[in-house]
Amino acid sequence: MSTVTVYGSTGMVGSAITAEAASRGFTVTGVTRGNPDHVKNPVPGVTYVTGDIADTGDVVEKARATDIIVFSVPGPRDGSSVQPIIDAHSRIVAAFAGAKITARIFIVGGAGATRTPDGTMLKDTPDFPAAYKAEAESFARILELWQGSARDLDWTMLAPAPQIAPGEPTESYNLGDDQPAGDFVTAGTFARAAVDELEKPAHRRARFTVANA
Template structure:
């Protein structure tokens, strides 16, 4: 059993992660901004991510950073909140597992071209992809934190089925045997909790696609 803190717990990915971890018998504490607890966690603490302290996150095996912002004025929050969590966890054994984006996945083995650079990448999602990519690049500089950044497949489906099957990949955009780059929030949550329970991709970015 792992003791897991989920930060920005009111988001849709966070709720899937919480439910998955609880179903496995892990202990989960949810931290969110909403007054009401709309997660499956029985232990819910109302607290903004930037107000979290070292004491709040002490004693956990892992902290899941599920922060997400889409409004243009809020996009810098990806870097700001991630830096805060890194500073709080600096020098500790607590893992920081970050819910990342697909836009920063590479399309070539030389790691020169990212998905966000491709001509077919939707313009509407570019600001978000660039903000998440910037946060990842800043995270790569942190050698004082036991972080793991998990990118989903290109087609990240909120209401997709929980198949229980996924392929674990690395820095490059990967497709399944059907040629798809797709994964549901539910299967992504399985992969994320698996990483906390069994994985050891410390200071690495990994990615997942439906198997």
């Protein structure tokens, strides 16, 4: 079975992806910025290591040592600058191209960069929550970075429904392309769709969306 390295493995979405991948027999390494010995509720069988998405050299080394690398690191929601997360992805895109990384790259995106039927990004609609605007702006830019990346980089981005919360996976789910596939998704359903994509790639070099059925 393939090896998977998950950045953000202790967050709401990242921990769900980590658990789902481990449950299906993937060999999973969870990356955390804190002490790996102090991870709360570690997933059995997962090896936790220290790492930061901003440390480009270390990201490259981890990508060289795995079959799939997952970035589940959200943007800011506290009014701080969106630039650090954008810069981190910009450096990774450039470094992966230079290093000719062959690992599959899976990015957890944001719903704010998905579009309404008339093509408007959700982040630019009148009712979009101000608290999530900075994160939405950052992932709109991050999507552009990956879309413009070297053609030999095998990336996929999955964006959630506009509302996402902790919860178990549903029996089925809806998928979309640029438009939201529904109004709500649980972290468990998101993780199930993510690992389904890792097992059977269907959205190479593309962004897609998921919602509870």
